Amino acid sequence: MNWNRSLIGIGVALPIIALLAYGMTVDPNELPSTMPGRDAPEFALRVMDSAPPDTVRLADHRGDVVVVNFWASWCLGCRDEHPDLSQTATRYEERGVKFYGVIYNDTEGNARSWIRDMGGQAYPSLVDTRSRTAIDYGLYAVPETVIIDQLGRVAHKQIGPITARQLSDIIDPLLANPPTAETTGGDDGQADADTIDAPRDAEPENGSGDGAKS
């Protein structure tokens, strides 16, 4: 009888312990991303303050490494990463790497002021009306950065601020060994970097956006 009770106790306790143990291995701040390794969603976005009005189409950039950074003036993390992004964009300009900012949930006036306050931006920022491109890229919050390889596939998605070192670590291999059409699917071994639990801003707390964080 005691053996039976012990076995029942173990049978009940073991799954609970196993479940809790599994929970200890999971980072609750980690966000899943399905984008790395997949074709980057096409976009055609207006360049802010371009004269005459210009539109950037991702389809025109086949063969280039493209870095797309989603940002907003109300986002503190964007402020942190901005110098790294601008410096890296300048450094890789001659090697054909294209950098674009995509303004998320913000007004052009605020974005313009922010760029001025930050001492400029080394690459154009695009206007994403109604956040359709952001949703197409599975955006959770800003900042987020997507690096697209020469075949138009998402090589890396960074959720949270990105550093110059991280950018170089992803861009350099793509430039050194451009992926070919024969390359099979997958994320080229970079899936480990598709999530990060760095601080990020989901919605503007007040002012420019009309959203309320829930």
Next chain:
Amino acid sequence: MTRGSRTLRLVVTALFPLLAASGHAHAVQIPAGDGARTQFPAAEDRATAQPAGPAQDAVVRETELDRQVKEVSAELRCVVCQGLSIQDSPSTLAQEMRGVVRERLIAGDSPEQVKVFFVERYGEWVLLKPKASGFNLVVYLLPIAMILAGAAFVFLKARSWTRAAPADGGPPA
């Protein structure tokens, strides 16, 4: 009283609190329809305010679209909220996601195709109700298994009590 009827009485007595709690939960649950009415007038309310004919048909079609948008949005997680659907969230991103749901339904996508669109971008995590397949089956089957195991435990326990009763001095007169 026979042993069978005593066992049954014990089982019912043991399960009574559970049944009562379940009934209470239903009693306090806010009907989804009420909340929906505040946001989208019901089809019959709108229809009565419109003249008959083609205009009325347009209203009915619009209402059907509203209903579909609401249903699909209620199943999609707001990615910047804690446990809210994009239907319930006031955040800007949720509003834009609802706009995408509407646009895709108007474009001819089925509700299932709209959900697949979001799953492809955000992963299955974006579904508030996980698909009943693979490891997800645990979510659906575990509660049933627990209820069955609990019922079996109560039944066996009650039977052992009724068997033990005669040995303790026989059934009461």
